[in-house]
Amino acid sequence: MLRENIQAETVTAMKAKDKERTAALRLIGAKIKDRDIELRTSDKKPEDDALVTDVLLKMAKQRRESIEMYESGGRQELADKEKAELAVIEEFLPRQMSxxxxxxxxxxxxxxxxxxxxxxxxxxxxxxxxxxxxxxxxxxxxxxxxxxxx
Missing domain, CATH: 1.10.10 (Arc Repressor Mutant, subunit A)
Structure with missing residues (x-):
């Protein structure tokens, strides 16, 4: 379900010629595909939505850490790029607990x-x-x- 939503959003972003969103969605798709390849030899495969959610959570965590490092290093343009990617990633994550x-x-x-x-x-x-x-x-x-x- 999540995987199909991400693919559909990628097509929509491509048609709208939204380069930043398309790039972020393609990055998500690539990470999911990487995880699929890792799990090919595994005996126990997680449910698809759980797998995609896990990938998204890791990507979001990486973006948050990068934003913090870029801002402390005075690289606001890179931090802004990471924030844009994080916003796209968070669209597909379940609402986080307060x-x-x-x-x-x-x-x-x-x-x-x-x-x-x-x-x-x-x-x-x-x-x-x-x-x-x-x-x-x-x-x-x-x-x-x-x-x-x-």
Missing amino acids: EEETKAAIADIKAETGAEGMKDMGKVMGELKARHGATLDMTRASGWVKEALS
Whole structure:
């Protein structure tokens, strides 16, 4: 489903002669194809939407890191390019959980698993990723889990 949406949007962007959007969508398509090639020999293949979402999440994370580096390095034109790509990527991602929603989910998991200290961080993070992986920035969530367990 997601894969077809991305392909349809690529065609639409090409017809509209929107070069930046077309380039970003083609980049997404290439990354998805790369992942398909990686998984050819794998025994366990994830569901297609899960695979595409995972690729998009990784791409979004890379763009955020690049934006931060370019802005701290004084390269605003490159940061703007990355921001434009990030905007296209985020169109296809599920809505991300807010800080309050994330902290509530962490509290629920902490209560359910009986997690008390930092030794239980892996258990909480694993459960958090299993339940909310596609709608959560795990990097930010990691800090909140540490905060909740300390």
